[in-house]
Amino acid sequence: MDSGLVAALARAVPTGGLITAPEALRTYECDGLTGHRVVPSAVVLPESTDQVAACVSACHQARVPFVARGAGTGLSGGALPVADGVVICLTRMRAILDVDIQGQRVTVQPGVANLQVSDAVRANGHYYAPDPSSQSVCTIGGNVAENSGGAHCLKYGFTTTHVVGVTLVTPDGRVTTLGGAVADAPGYDLLGVVVGSEGTLGIVTEVILNIIPIPETVRTMLCGFASMSAAGLAVSAIIAEGITPAAIEMMDRLAIEAVEAAVHADYPRCQAVLLVELDGPRAECASTFARVEEICRQSEAQEIRVAADASQRAMMWRGRRAAFAAMGRISPDYYVQDGVIPRGRLAPVLDGIAALEQEYDLRVANVFHAGDGNLHPLVLYTGSHHGEGDRALELAGRILDLCLSEGGSITGEHGVGSDKACAMPKMFSEGALEVFTRVRAAFDPDGVCNPGKVLPTPRLCGEVPGPYRPHPLEIAGVATRM
Amino acid sequence: MSTATAIDVLPFAALVGEEHALAARADDTVQGVSPSLVVEPADEAEVSAVMREASRQRLTVVVRGGGTTLAWGTPPRRCELLLSTRRLDRLVEHQPGDLICVAGAGMTLAALQAHLGRAQGHRQRLMLDPPVPPEVATLGGIVATGCSGPLRTRYGTVRDLLIGVRFVLADGTVGHAGGKVVKNVAGYDIGKLLTGSLGTLAVITQVALRLHPAAPDSRVVLLDDSTPEALAARVQGLARLPVTPSCVDVIWPDRTCAVRVDSSAEGAERQVQIIAARVGGRILGEGEAAALNSSLAQRPWMGDGVVAGIAAPRSRLAELIRLAGRHADEVVVRGLIGVAEARLGADPAPITALRNGVEQLGGHLVLHRSPLPLRDLVWPAAAGAAVELMRSVKHALDPQGVLAPGRHLGGI
Numbered sequence: 078m079d080s081g082l083v084a085a086l087a088r089a090v091p092t093g094g095l096i097t098a099p100e101a102l103r104t105y106e107c108d109g110l111t112g113h114r115v116v117p118s119a120v121v122l123p124e125s126t127d128q129v130a131a132c133v134s135a136c137h138q139a140r141v142p143f144v145a146r147g148a149g150t151g152l153s154g155g156a157l158p159v160a161d162g163v164v165i166c167l168t169r170m171r172a173i174l175d176v177d178i179q180g181q182r183v184t185v186q187p188g189v190a191n192l193q194v195s196d197a198v199r200a201n202g203h204y205y206a207p208d209p210s211s212q213s214v215c216t217i218g219g220n221v222a223e224n225s226g227g228a229h230c231l232k233y234g235f236t237t238t239h240v241v242g243v244t245l246v247t248p249d250g251r252v253t254t255l256g257g258a259v260a261d262a263p264g265y266d267l268l269g270v271v272v273g274s275e276g277t278l279g280i281v282t283e284v285i286l287n288i289i290p291i292p293e294t295v296r297t298m299l300c301g302f303a304s305m306s307a308a309g310l311a312v313s314a315i316i317a318e319g320i321t322p323a324a325i326e327m328m329d330r331l332a333i334e335a336v337e338a339a340v341h342a343d344y345p346r347c348q349a350v351l352l353v354e355l356d357g358p359r360a361e362c363a364s365t366f367a368r369v370e371e372i373c374r375q376s377e378a379q380e381i382r383v384a385a386d387a388s389q390r391a392m393m394w395r396g397r398r399a400a401f402a403a404m405g406r407i408s409p410d411y412y413v414q415d416g417v418i419p420r421g422r423l424a425p426v427l428d429g430i431a432a433l434e435q436e437y438d439l440r441v442a443n444v445f446h447a448g449d450g451n452l453h454p455l456v457l458y459t460g461s462h463h464g465e466g467d468r469a470l471e472l473a474g475r476i477l478d479l480c481l482s483e484g485g486s487i488t489g490e491h492g493v494g495s496d497k498a499c500a501m502p503k504m505f506s507e508g509a510l511e512v513f514t515r516v517r518a519a520f521d522p523d524g525v526c527n528p529g530k531v532l533p534t535p536r537l538c539g540e541v542p543g544p545y546r547p548h549p550l551e552i553a554g555v556a557t558r559m
Numbered sequence: 560m561s562t563a564t565a566i567d568v569l570p571f572a573a574l575v576g577e578e579h580a581l582a583a584r585a586d587d588t589v590q591g592v593s594p595s596l597v598v599e600p601a602d603e604a605e606v607s608a609v610m611r612e613a614s615r616q617r618l619t620v621v622v623r624g625g626g627t628t629l630a631w632g633t634p635p636r637r638c639e640l641l642l643s644t645r646r647l648d649r650l651v652e653h654q655p656g657d658l659i660c661v662a663g664a665g666m667t668l669a670a671l672q673a674h675l676g677r678a679q680g681h682r683q684r685l686m687l688d689p690p691v692p693p694e695v696a697t698l699g700g701i702v703a704t705g706c707s708g709p710l711r712t713r714y715g716t717v718r719d720l721l722i723g724v725r726f727v728l729a730d731g732t733v734g735h736a737g738g739k740v741v742k743n744v745a746g747y748d749i750g751k752l753l754t755g756s757l758g759t760l761a762v763i764t765q766v767a768l769r770l771h772p773a774a775p776d777s778r779v780v781l782l783d784d785s786t787p788e789a790l791a792a793r794v795q796g797l798a799r800l801p802v803t804p805s806c807v808d809v810i811w812p813d814r815t816c817a818v819r820v821d822s823s824a825e826g827a828e829r830q831v832q833i834i835a836a837r838v839g840g841r842i843l844g845e846g847e848a849a850a851l852n853s854s855l856a857q858r859p860w861m862g863d864g865v866v867a868g869i870a871a872p873r874s875r876l877a878e879l880i881r882l883a884g885r886h887a888d889e890v891v892v893r894g895l896i897g898v899a900e901a902r903l904g905a906d907p908a909p910i911t912a913l914r915n916g917v918e919q920l921g922g923h924l925v926l927h928r929s930p931l932p933l934r935d936l937v938w939p940a941a942a943g944a945a946v947e948l949m950r951s952v953k954h955a956l957d958p959q960g961v962l963a964p965g966r967h968l969g970g971i
């Protein structure tokens with residue numbers, strides 16, 4: 078790397094904030110998509126917006142690409158470094174700058190972990206709604222970039238609903254604010270474009286979040302079904318009735334088996350379970366809950382358990398949250414897919430996935446956000462068996478094709494990143510991709526900000542990615558996937 | 560007002576049929592700018608061909624849906640061609656089981672709601688009640704202005720309901736973003752970019768929208784109080800209650816706040832009881848509530864005064880009511896979310912005073928409906944890197960400035 082740039086970066090950040098030693102750089106070689114690895118030339122750890130701007134300016138002047146990084150839990154290779162590029166890691170910017178309970182706003186630096194926001198306002202009866210499973214570690218900056226979701230986003234909306242303003246360092250190093258604490262900022266809604274842009278339009282250095290009151294009451298039930306399609310039909314019936322539960326999560330027999338082996342959550346032994354949670358005013362919740370129970374019964378639920386108290390509820394969620402980490406109990410390796418289908422099409426798509434299992438002679442465990450049609454099929458395989466990893470990857474790709482054939486999406490929350498950039502043409506026309514490219518160029522005409530992500534490039538799409546490996550956080554038991 | 564560029568009409572007539580390439584009339588004028596030609600493409604492919612031809616001839620184009628909000632924004636610097644989305648009025652699909660629909664941008668809001676109402680066994684609606692006549696206003700126009708009404712308190716704006724969009728750029732490029740599923744993070748959220756873009760970035764041809772079930776019952780409580788402070792205190796008390804109102808509109812100078820709860824009969828009743836018991840107020844009878852409901856979305860749009868859109872911090876509610884009360888004839892504040900609409904006279908002084916006051920509170924003011932002489936007051940001062948970025952985005956999508964140049968913030 079150009080020594081002038083290294084010197085400029087060193088000046089931009091406090092002592093100890095520049096990493097160039099090869100061993101130390103390896104920490105940053107991948108995110109949660111561990112099959113893709115690239116060692117960057119340098120990593121900087123700025124502590125303020127001005128420092129980020131100085132780092133970005135230096136890179137921009139040298140026309141050296143840079144990649145923003147939060148906690149590195151992303152599952153689509155969004156924070157994958159660019160060879161010969163710089164990683165700008167935001168984890169030292171972890172201050173909560175302002176809490177305004179009456180105005181329902183919290184202003185944070187991007188390195189603040191998702192859960193810290195709720196922790197800061199819980200005593201005042203509020204919380205930050207988006208709850209990715211990685212919430213104890215993943216950063217708000219990463220959430221903004223990925224427009225992250227979580228089990229309770231079904232009712233409350235994804236990150237984009239709750240981010241009202243950001244400070245953005247543009248790819249040429251200027252600092253600007255988009256949106257703000259107050260609604261309806263005049264001009265184009267650039268904030269809406271930046272959220273979910275996967276770090277390709279600039280670096281977010283401050284975020285204003287909307288917080289909401291903790292609901293008066295929460296009710297949770299676990300329903301066992303004789304088949305996945307029966308559970309799928311129950312979900313469709315609940316949604317079609319216009320009920321918006323706080324969460325509807327679904328797991329199949331394989332997933333239940335794995336969970337039981339791992340955490341003994343005492344789930345019903347059946348082909349499928351639904352975890353349904355409702356929250357809100359007591360008056361509303363009680364009648365709707367009864368109605369959901371009735372629908373599940375009509376959909377031939379074999380067993381319905383209602384959580385009698387908070388500890389029983391926690392137990393039900395424990396099973397769900399452990400699902401991904403538990404896969405290790407039943408398979409040495411697995412690949413996580415993330416696709417979306419219309420919610421009325423759950424049953425046929427699940428049948429389609431079952432048919433693919435047969436075709437490929439591989440097992441697929443299903444654990445997913447059923448209420449918004451966000452599937453997370455886990456393709457199980459044994460990496461040491463010759464060719465099985467490739468078959469698993471191919472099967473995972475076929476599942477995306479299935480989602481698309483139903484009018485769905487190639488990603489509901491994990492993002493496109495480097496993982497699915499080459500699949501974008503399956504979902505978007507040439508014209509659409511051209512529009513994305515032009516919007517990106519409006520922010521980053523020189524192509525220095527997280528290049529190679531989101532949009533397909535010939536170079537990228539010639540390469541074949543490596544197989545999935547568990548994220549270190551999963552191995553350590555700190556977080557589970559989704 | 561503007562010197563019209565000579566138009567070669569024949570290619571347009573060939574593209575859309577002679578009967579849909581019409582000489583413009585007086586009532587096709589857009590904020591004092593008179594187009595020469597009105598073109599009514601039948602589908603997206605025709606929109607694309609028309610835009611390509613317009614770009615080739617270096618014409619400027621204003622998109623018209625129902626024409627109800629053509630006066631929003633500043634006047635376009637030029638406009639030779641008016642592109643009407645009138646014929647893009649098809650319902651593409653309604654999936655009641657998935658609570659989504661897809662429709663042509665030229666479909667009116669009323670037509671959509673009527674279609675949704677016809678689905679057997681479902682009572683679904685698009686939860687938008689913008690201050691425009693629903694029989695005339697089109698979905699594309701509502702998205703392009705981003706306008707909303709009292710329901711915003713519970714369901715958000717079109718920004719929150721739009722899940723997919725198809726559109727055509729100035730050069731004819733057909734694009735799309737999002738899709739028809741409610742959760743989706745693939746690609747940039749161009750739907751949000753187009754929301755409120757006033758037709759300056761692309762011609763919206765089709766929208767996919769999220770629906771909600773219509774509640775079986777609805778009750779209204781009126782909170783009355785004599786001062787802005789007392790009224791604001793009640794609204795803030797309401798915010799802490801375990802209730803989910805669809806609408807919390809402070810109406811001044813009426814010294815009242817209309818709180819509507821849409822729910823099951825039982826749920827609605829319990830919630831209004833909680834509200835009445837905890838923050839006071841009078842629960843309206845059916846007839847009174849119905850009368851109020853039908854007028855709510857129209858206030859303060861009745862008559863043809865200037866209407867300003869205002870946003871201010873939620874916590875400054877009392878000051879906002881007082882300020883608007885001083886300068887405006889009528890104001891409706893969505894009390895829980897810090898946005899308001901105020902009706903004023905055509906005199907610039909109170910408008911400027913109100914804007915300054917709102918800005919001191921940390922908010923901003925945009926004129927939605929205003930007569931031509933007030934054009935310099937439509938937008939707040941625009942400067943800084945954010946506006947530069949907006950210009951770059953406009954330039955990237957419409958480098959020749961074909962689509963309604965000058966209509967948006969900062970002359971974009």
Ligand SMILES: Cc1cc2nc3c(=O)[nH]c(=O)nc-3n(C[C@H](O)[C@H](O)[C@H](O)COP(=O)(O)OP(=O)(O)OC[C@H]3O[C@@H](n4cnc5c(N)ncnc54)[C@H](O)[C@@H]3O)c2cc1C
Pocket residue numbers: 108109144145146147148149150151152154155156167187208209210211214215216217218219220221222223224225226227228275276277279280281282490491527548550551556557558559
């Ligand atoms: C065990 C596990 C469970 C998970 N569960 C869920 C889940 O339930 N729901 C869900 O949606 N996701 C989930 N994820 C994915 C991941 O946690 C989210 O995508 C998260 O938002 C990433 O945050 P991060 O701080 O780790 O970002 P990183 O992985 O560091 O970066 C993600 C992307 O954001 C960009 N970025 C980071 N910071 C900034 C910034 N300040 N400005 C601009 N761009 C920035 C990066 O360039 C990159 O493109 C899970 C991941 C794991 C490993």
